[in-house]
Amino acid sequence: MGPPGSGKGTISKRIAQNFGLQYLSCAEFLQDIGTANETEASVLVKSYIDKRMLVPDHVVTGLMLPRLEQLSGHSWLLEGYPRTLGQARALNELCQLDMVISLNIPYETLRERLSDKWIHPASGRVYNMTFNPPRVKGKDDITGEALVQSEDDKPEALMTRLRHYKDVAKPVLDLYKSQGILHAFSGTDTDRIWPYMNSILSAKLPAQQSESHLPPVA
Numbered sequence: 001m002g003p004p005g006s007g008k009g010t011i012s013k014r015i016a017q018n019f020g021l022q023y024l025s026c027a028e029f030l031q032d033i034g035t036a037n038e039t040e041a042s043v044l045v046k047s048y049i050d051k052r053m054l055v056p057d058h059v060v061t062g063l064m065l066p067r068l069e070q071l072s073g074h075s076w077l078l079e080g081y082p083r084t085l086g087q088a089r090a091l092n093e094l095c096q097l098d099m100v101i102s103l104n105i106p107y108e109t110l111r112e113r114l115s116d117k118w119i120h121p122a123s124g125r126v127y128n129m130t131f132n133p134p135r136v137k138g139k140d141d142i143t144g145e146a147l148v149q150s151e152d153d154k155p156e157a158l159m160t161r162l163r164h165y166k167d168v169a170k171p172v173l174d175l176y177k178s179q180g181i182l183h184a185f186s187g188t189d190t191d192r193i194w195p196y197m198n199s200i201l202s203a204k205l206p207a208q209q210s211e212s213h214l215p216p217v218a
């Protein structure tokens, strides 16, 4: 968990890779559903994503929980779900989480990072002109296609997203705190937070697993 630009995507991928966890990003999962063949669910999901609004709890939960059930037997890392207390309660019904990570990053750092964030829309690959720049300016490393900046990452949008995050995340963080599974990390640099996170995760997780790919979406 963390506000926009806090490095959730960057750090989740690093954790998943280092500890051999199955990684599931809710935003990417919803994006895939929204662009898949037209069904009632895909049209509904797309309508929210296009407006950059949260898909209602019952819809996102109805999609995510069956996906997680397909991963039973694997250790997984979720990013972007649960976002609301309703989603957290629904997830609790399915399983007991081992650990929840929360990123506390100062506002000025979020603003700077996001103003420098570029994405390759088709793949979701994320770049930052100082932290992890593309090999060729403005082009995706793999496809060579153009990178874009999201409207969501502009300073005006950031304030709104931040306010919304604070309101919605607080009860979720409180719940996980009361369960004793919340680990918060503060700082301005992912690479400086990482060693602390790595050491806590190493103590919690069994020997590294070797799985690297998610089973396909049914």
Ligand SMILES: Nc1nc2c(ncn2[C@@H]2O[C@H](COP(=O)(O)OP(=O)(O)OP(=O)(O)O)[C@@H](O)[C@H]2O)c(=O)[nH]1
Pocket (backbone or CB within 6 Å): 002, 003, 004, 005, 006, 007, 008, 009, 010, 011, 113, 114, 116, 117, 118, 126, 127, 128, 129, 130, 131, 132, 188, 189, 190, 191
């Ligand atoms: N300068 C700098 N940029 C970073 C650091 N860590 C991550 N970034 C970049 O900051 C931007 C935001 O990181 P993300 O991992 O996309 O953050 P997020 O929390 O998933 O963001 P949202 O999808 O907006 O919620 C990206 O462009 C990253 O490449 C860091 O330590 N320093």
Ligand SMILES: Nc1ccn([C@@H]2O[C@H](COP(=O)(O)O)[C@@H](O)[C@H]2O)c(=O)n1
Pocket (backbone or CB within 6 Å): 026, 027, 030, 048, 049, 050, 052, 053, 054, 055, 056, 060, 080, 081, 082, 083
């Ligand atoms: N639990 C969630 C997570 C994401 N969404 C939708 O995805 C968009 C992008 O999410 P970010 O995590 O990158 O901010 C977001 O604007 C929502 O449309 C969702 O609905 N529910």
